[in-house]
Amino acid sequence: MSVGSRTGDFPHLPLHVILLIYVVVTLYPLLWVFTIGFSGQQGLMIVDIPANATFLDRLRAIMPWPAHFSFSNFTSVFTEQPFARWLLNSVIVATATTILGVFLACTAAYAFSRFRFPGRRAGLMSFLVSQMFPGTLMLIPLYIIIVQWLGLGSNFIGLILIYSITGIPFCVWMLKGYFDTIPRELEESALMDGASTATIFYRIVLPLAKPAVAVTALFSFMTAWNEFIQAATFMDKVNMYTAPVGLRFFVGGFSQQWGYFAAGAIVTAIPIVALFLFLQKYLVSGLTAGAVKG
Amino acid sequence: MSQKPSHRRRFAAGLVAALVVGVGLSHWTLVRARVQENRARAERVALVSLNALVDIVERAGGVGDSVRRAVAVFARGSSALTTIRVVAFDGLSLEASTASADGGDKAAPRRLAREEKPLYDQGQRLRAAVETNHQEGGARKEEIEIAAMPGGGLALAAPVTKEGAVVGLVAVETTPVPSPPRTSWLAPLAAVLIPALAFLVLAVPIAERRWVLAVVAATLLLGTMVAYGRYAFATMAGDRRITERTVAGEVTAEAARASSVVSELSLGDPRTLHPGSWDADLFRRPLELIAPDGTVHEAKLAESLAGAAGRTRQVFGAFAVLALALLAFVGFGSATRLGATLRKHRQAYTYTFPALFGMLLLVFLPFLYGVVLSFSDMSLYTSQAPMGDLFSKLWVGLKNFTDILGDFHVATSTAGGLVWNYQNIYWTLGITVIWTVANVAYGVGMGLFLALILNTKGLLGRPYYRVLFILPWAMPNYITALIWKGMFHQQFGVFNQIIQMCGGTPVSWFEKTSTSLFACIATNAWLSVPFMMVISLGALQSISADLYEAARVDGATRWQQFRSITLPSLKPALVPAIILSVIWTFNMFNIIYLVSAGEPGHSTEILITQAYKFAFEQYRYGYAAAYSMVIFAILLAYGVWQNKVTKATEGI
Incomplete structure (x- = not known):
């Protein structure tokens, strides 16, 4: 019985063909950036094309494989450019954002899920509405508050606060959805055994919600790791740049150092991709549990 | 009781x-x-002395022995000014000084020392201020600088003019400002x-x-x-x-x-x-x-x-x-x-307080400030103005909004046909709608399609496909944007190589509105598939196999199963995801900003990038805030409508 399924009578070969075509679509831009990164050059071309190029010349030019392999872009981005420092800045900001963001979101989401109190619905709705605030509307006032009032310009703390707090609504909604699915009976029986709310929260609810917490952490980390408009606005000292600001520095304005950009982009993307592979089993369950509220 | x-x-x-x-x-x-x-009293008193001194220095010609003599005589009777320095730009010389440090071999006249560069820079600032004000025929930049010194005195500097040109400066320091009166x-x-x-x-x-x-x-x-x-x-x-x-x-x-x-x-x-x-x-x-x-x-x-x-x-x-x-x-x-x-809900409020306080300070407060800003005409020149000015001098009421929404000149008809006005909000709104609908439709369609295939039982290599398909989501989107911009490069880009390979002529992607918008949508569509795929896959996996079993027993066709089981089961997961996706795409700044940058001629801007350009390229902060408010209103209306239609937030 369990062997059969609704699509069991579809032949698998055409499905593989479709999937493989889409794999090419997905991977091509990534392979392309690898090619530029390992080419040892700063240009956009994979190979030089003669003036009267033939079909084969052009085919070679779109194959994502460098003409010569070289690590020079990687070594010089770390030795000649302050990229190591920028990467370290990003690590500091993203790690702190993750810790603070997860803490804020977990506590708030637990209260929204478990307690009924005046202002609960208003709070949840205001979180939802705040997702629609256009970033450009917020940028000028945020600049005034962070830089002029709190004096946190070119300071990690300012960026960490902004990232962890602007991420709260999404994280709270997702976590709340997951907390809602955890049966209350568990907590009630713990309560009967004399456990305090804090104990219940840390010992029972959080361990059960591990997948959702993992996704929240990943989301917070990605927000901080990938954001660049605010980082560019608030970090105006070169040695306080985060990696995204630094990467734009390579190919923004009059600068066209595509090789440095590609090498830096590969290095910057690796931690995120690694985290994804590590946490992807939680990804689906965390996201859908938050979304499916029945 | x-x-x-x-x-x-x-x-x-x-x-x-x-x-x-x-x-x-x-x-x-x-x-x-x-x-x-x-403080104001001390400053005015100091200014009177300084202006009197400048008057005398100017009469003495600004340079030479007569200036030195004039300063010496002036300083003899002065009680409030502790030091006086006169600098002439011509020859970078210190013309006169009563500072004790400038005695002996450092006595005036002499060239300014390297460590006295701040004094020279101050002079240049004053000269620039005087010239700016003169050119503009107004008073925007202060022509006298006042700063408090560590000891409690004031340091003042004023320009010395000769025949209308600034030729030097007089810098003075005063005795400490008397402490303010005590208030009972x-x-x-x-x-x-x-x-x-x-x-x-x-x-x-x-x-x-x-x-x-x-x-x-x-x-x-x-x-x-x-x-x-x-x-x-x-x-x-x-x-x-x-x-x-x-x-x-x-x-x-x-x-x-x-x-x-x-x-x-x-x-x-x-x-x-x-x-x-x-x-x-x-x-x-x-x-x-x-x-x-x-x-x-x-x-x-x-x-x-x-x-x-x-x-x-x-x-x-x-x-x-x-x-x-x-x-x-x-x-x-x-x-x-x-x-x-x-007190009654102490626990709930304790748990929510940190998040709510943070949101209040860094989300809702900036938003309110933005709302106030949208009723003003604050610009780069007035950005230092105090808070109160927003409600008085800079307040323009609804003018920004009527300017934005009341402008219906979307296009002008000329002999050569219609000429679109790309700065008009209705044009930008149209582009934004096309952009959002195209991206979300492709994301949902392709994401669902791939998820359905990947949900096939017993398909070889499913986990590997899934990991590969998630990669675009894992990549930081600004990197993706820059990569695709490179791939759409007219001369070196991959797409034009492919076109030429097939015998076509290369396309200048960013010189026509349609191709430029296509490039942006292609980039973002590639980005938005994984999110929808993951959501759909998760929801598909949570559908009980028994349902299909029962349907098959009842003789339902595959299409009927899809219509009656799969789609309804997907709805609770997909609808919130689509709502989120619409809002995110509507506000997706990075892709447009980095791929087309609005080229050609701002025609492919979406609302959010256009608002950014009003704020940070034209520095019209008030106008940009009003523009952003319009964006917010549109999204809010959309959210309310969606909520009504789908009841997605029911039962929270």
């Missing part, structure tokens, strides 16, 4: 709280005003205690009649606020009169000294000096509060005080309203109820 709360006690508590807040704020304002007046705390204490005691006495015959208690308390509060306001303003006006007398005395003294210097060194006719004009603002415009003969211009002073009284009344009126609100809040029992609620 506790006893019934007493109205009398509540109103007494409310009155005390309101008095403490109202009188406290008023007193704090008074103390600050006195400190400011004290007895008055505010009395202003709290007397009405409070009066209320207690009056409340005895009133007993528990709520509205009478409210009226008595409010009357006492307002009476106190008015009385305290009058007292505070009288104190401020007294300070101001002292200032005018002090400045007038300084003008007389400097006039006498200057005229003796002028006649001693024969620098012209002493009668051509204009001591009245030395009392000036930082743009060197005379304040005209001191008459030429060194007496206070009483009419002008009264006028100035009347203006100050109006502003003071506004501020104190706001405090009174605040205090009154507090009184009502406590007196009518709202505070008690709020306290009870907070």
